[in-house]
Amino acid sequence: MRSRDGSYNFSLSICSVVLFLFSSTLLNASDYLVSYRYVVKDAILYNETLDISKSMKKCIGEPTKSLILDSYENDDLEDIILKNSTEFIDFIHTLGLQVEHKESTTNAINKSTTILTLKTTCFEVDFNDNFARISPLK
Amino acid sequence: MKYSLLLVALLSASSLMAETPMQNNDMSTVSQETSVASQEMSSEVKEEQVLKKNEGIRISVTGQGVAPMNTNSPAQAYALAKRAAVADAYRLIAEKVKGVRIDGQDLIKDMMVKRSTVRTSVQAMIRNANIVETTFKDGLCEVEMEVTISHSQFAQ
Structure with missing residues (x-):
């Protein structure tokens, strides 16, 4: 590792800086599993669930269209999403939702239930100082 | 007796011959009705949008x-x-x-x-x-x- 001019410490420090930058970029990009479901009964919102969990193993796939959200110097994805819930839910709609609708009319009395579901999807999240980039993996 | 039987047979045969064109007429009207119905159906099908290549x-x-x-x-x-x-x-x-x-x-x-x-x-x-x-x-x-x-x- 000794350099030609003999500055061993200098080359070592450059290597350590490069390693640090590489590891920090790797650590900042995390995989999260997100699922979303909401139930509408008789045209009124009945229940809404958004589940966010850090993935315990690396997800396989390529990041597709991404969403950039204000992170407010926060590294917690749940907090970031709660603060930008409208944008995130609109983004989820573009990814595609499973629609399940059941309706029954008994003696002219109508009851209906509609369930919209985003099946558990892996997202790659890059945390930065002021924003977080969220990209679903496909 | 034989002549009378022959006359009856001829009369019945002539009446049958007379009925047959009427039946044919009925058949033709039925076929006309079906063709009108099929035309209506085809016009309904034409109104319905069909997904084609290179067209959304x-x-x-x-x-x-x-x-x-x-x-x-x-x-x-x-x-x-x-x-x-x-x-x-x-x-x-x-x-x-x-x-x-x-x-x-x-x-x-x-x-x-x-x-x-x-x-x-x-x-x-x-x-x-x-x-x-x-x-x-x-x-x-x-x-x-x-x-x-x-x-x-x-x-x-």
């Missing part, structure tokens, strides 16, 4: 949703009603694209309808649906949503 079909629907009674603010009421309206719009798109499964049941007892039930269900996956317009008035939210479907999405 835009489906536009308007979903409706109501705000719950116990909301803390008008903004919350709007947000909740919009969610319900979006779900309704998704359901309408699914109905148009994929169709509806319908199941009916009537219970009749002592010659009277005791219970009449109609069940409908839809299941679909909707992607790339866009909200065009949202209106909120008197607790009712209406969301106009559209989706463009293309031939390549259904090609196997």
Whole structure:
């Protein structure tokens, strides 16, 4: 590792800086599993669930269209999403939702239930100082 | 006696011959009716949109949703009603694209309808649906949503 001019410490420090930058970029990009479901009964919102969990193993796939959200110097994805819930839910709609609708009319009395579901999807999240980039993996 | 029998046979044969063209006329009218019906059917089929290669079909629907009674603010009421309206719009798109499964049941007892039930269900996956317009008035939210479907999405 000794350099030609003999500055061993200098080359070592450059290597350590490069390693640090590489590891920090790797650590900042995390995989999260997100699922979303909401139930509408008789045209009124009945229940809404958004589940966010850090993935315990690396997800396989390529990041597709991404969403950039204000992170407010926060590294917690749940907090970031709660603060930008409208944008995130609109983004989820573009990814595609499973629609399940059941309706029954008994003696002219109508009851209906509609369930919209985003099946558990892996997202790659890059945390930065002021924003977080969220990209679903496909 | 023989001549009389022959005369009867001739008369019956002539009457049969006379009836046959009438039947033919009836048949022709029936065939005309069927052709008119088929023309009407074909005109109905022509009106229906068919998915072609290199041509998309835009489906536009308007979903409706109501705000719950116990909301803390008008903004919350709007947000909740919009969610319900979006779900309704998704359901309408699914109905148009994929169709509806319908199941009916009537219970009749002592010659009277005791219970009449109609069940409908839809299941679909909707992607790339866009909200065009949202209106909120008197607790009712209406969301106009559209989706463009293309031939390549259904090609196997």
